[in-house]
Amino acid sequence: MEILDVISRITHVGTAIVLIGGSAFTALVLMPAASQIPDESHQTLRAAVAERWKRIVHAGILLFLISGFYNYVRAIEDHRGDGIYHALIGTKMLLAFVIMFLAAALVGRSAALQKLRQQRGRTLTIMLTLAAVVVAIGGYAKVRGVPVDVPQEITVDAEE
Numbered sequence: 001m002e003i004l005d006v007i008s009r010i011t012h013v014g015t016a017i018v019l020i021g022g023s024a025f026t027a028l029v030l031m032p033a034a035s036q037i038p039d040e041s042h043q044t045l046r047a048a049v050a051e052r053w054k055r056i057v058h059a060g061i062l063l064f065l066i067s068g069f070y071n072y073v074r075a076i077e078d079h080r081g082d083g084i085y086h087a088l089i090g091t092k093m094l095l096a097f098v099i100m101f102l103a104a105a106l107v108g109r110s111a112a113l114q115k116l117r118q119q120r121g122r123t124l125t126i127m128l129t130l131a132a133v134v135v136a137i138g139g140y141a142k143v144r145g146v147p148v149d150v151p152q153e154i155t156v157d158a159e160e
Contacts (some may be wrong), residue, residue, distance in 0.1 A: 005074060012067035019060045019103065020131045022053065027124040054107035061100045068096070078146045085141060092137040095130050102127050 030049070034042050072089065079085040102123055105113040116123045 001074075004070075008067045008070045008074075011063055012071060015060045015063045015067070016131075016135070019057065019064075020128070020135075022056065023103070023124055023127055023131070026053075027121060027128060031121060031124075050107055057103050057107050061104065064096065064100065068093070082147060085144070085146075088137050088141045092134050092141070095134050095137075099127050099130050099134065 026049075034045055037045070072093075075089075102116065105116045106120060106123060
């Protein structure tokens with residue numbers, strides 16, 4: 001199973017690099033540069049970029065869900081009774097779902113989410129801030145390891 005663990009970890013981290021990096025590039029480089037070109041050209045560029053980026057975002061979300069679920073299932077045995085770990089990973093997952101929702105909203109066509117697309121810079125800033133928090137939580141949870149004093153098995157005495 002070690003090879004599958006390595007593949008899953010690489011997939012998860014690699015997907016984060018592509019999606020967070022692409023979002024950072026969009027917010028910090030592409031949007032400011034595109035604002036300097038005429039509106040018609042700007043709209044053409046926006047549509048072309050969105051169409052290509054949408055495929056990457058959707059594939060990335062799928063890879064995150066698959067690799068994240070696998071990584072969680074593999075790690076859960078080592079963290080039985082470790083409340084801090086579960087709180088951290090639970091928070092990380094919830095924030096990741098918000099990021100995935102916002103990323104999908106930015107490349108989607110739903111009229112209900114049009115405001116998020118109209119405020120693209122703000123939405124990207126929120127996404128990147130949440131992504132930094134997710135990376136920090138994940139990094140801490142990974143290097144923290146498994147505390148020695150966490151009971152690995154909880155038993156209930158039937159006579160109590």
